[in-house]
Amino acid sequence: MLVKILGSAAGGGFPQWNCACPNCGGVRAGTLQGKARTQTQVAITEDRKSWFLLGASPDLRAQIEATPELHPFDGVRQSPIGGVVIANADVDHVLGLLLLRELQPLRIHSTASVRRILREDNSLFAMLQRVDKQAIWTDFAPNEDFALRNANDEDSSLRCRALALGTHYPAYVKSERRSALDASESSLGLMIESPSGAKLAYMPAVPHVDDILLAQLDSADLLLFDGTFWSDDELIRTQGAGRTAREMGHIPVSSAEGSLSRLAGLRRPRKIYLHVNNTNPVLDEASPQHRQVREAGWEIAEDGWQFEL
Numbered sequence: 001m002l003v004k005i006l007g008s009a010a011g012g013g014f015p016q017w018n019c020a021c022p023n024c025g026g027v028r029a030g031t032l033q034g035k036a037r038t039q040t041q042v043a044i045t046e047d048r049k050s051w052f053l054l055g056a057s058p059d060l061r062a063q064i065e066a067t068p069e070l071h072p073f074d075g076v077r078q079s080p081i082g083g084v085v086i087a088n089a090d091v092d093h094v095l096g097l098l099l100l101r102e103l104q105p106l107r108i109h110s111t112a113s114v115r116r117i118l119r120e121d122n123s124l125f126a127m128l129q130r131v132d133k134q135a136i137w138t139d140f141a142p143n144e145d146f147a148l149r150n151a152n153d154e155d156s157s158l159r160c161r162a163l164a165l166g167t168h169y170p171a172y173v174k175s176e177r178r179s180a181l182d183a184s185e186s187s188l189g190l191m192i193e194s195p196s197g198a199k200l201a202y203m204p205a206v207p208h209v210d211d212i213l214l215a216q217l218d219s220a221d222l223l224l225f226d227g228t229f230w231s232d233d234e235l236i237r238t239q240g241a242g243r244t245a246r247e248m249g250h251i252p253v254s255s256a257e258g259s260l261s262r263l264a265g266l267r268r269p270r271k272i273y274l275h276v277n278n279t280n281p282v283l284d285e286a287s288p289q290h291r292q293v294r295e296a297g298w299e300i301a302e303d304g305w306q307f308e309l
């Protein structure tokens with residue numbers, strides 16, 4: 001399996017358009033030791049011909065253009081992107097689906113709950129259903145293995161299992177709809193396995209880590225983990241108001257119950273933080289927080305990285 005990180009920042013990207021925090025201001029001015037990043041997007045393939053997107057970010061058009069493997073290679077209208085796996089209904093995870101609307105056949109794997117939110121409550125997504133076999137939606141349930149298939153129903157030989165992690169739907173989901181949905185389908189982590197047994201754990205939004213999840217993560221070769229916030233009150237301290245990291249469904253990196261500490265015992269995976277918010281001090285490579293993460297054996301994802309599993 002080949003894994004490419006097309007984008008590594010949390011929603012808003014880095015820098016974020018309306019943010020002048022020390023990180024965003026510094027990267028704009030060129031005074032920060034660190035790199036700009038687009039919103040989180042990962043692409044995977046087993047055969048190097050048919051690719052699958054994990055989520056569909058608002059930066060997807062530019063991310064595809066920056067990745068030659070994802071360019072059309074056969075005819076005037078064609079794409080090596082065969083399908084998308086959707087892990088939640090967050091705007092920064094699904095907006096890119098609308099950028100893939102050019103009547104190009106595409107399979108979208110999602111839970112039934114997320115499909116209903118997008119297709120039944122948001123008429124804009126009808127742009128993906130203008131012709132027969134444009135977007136082919138395939139439901140999956142948490143904790144069940146399913147094969148990643150392209151729009152022609154060809155099996156990629158990659159197997160996926162979604163782990164139920166969160167219980168909250170995005171704020172735009174109406175309360176009547178929310179109460180009719182299964183909370184366990186709201187926010188998922190994805191475990192993806194190749195025929196060789198190599199495993200990727202894609203976990204961009206993890207509210208907390210229990211021992212069952214810990215064992216799952218330790219079965220992976222590559223862990224792409226929620227690096228959204230350094231501290232629980234990071235947004236509140238930066239902007240003077242807002243919600244805590246945990247209220248937003250993200251375990252912070254630091255503190256006794258943070259991910260750095262909770263995941264310290266993992267032995268197998270290469271450990272990489274992604275979905276890093278622009279306010280997170282680890283983006284400053286000269287910061288003590290950056291050094292602490294690196295010394296603990298973690299890496300901080302950058303756009304364009306790739307891994308062969």
Ligand SMILES: [Zn+2]
Pocket residue numbers: 015016019020021022023024025278279
């Ligand atoms: Zn900022």
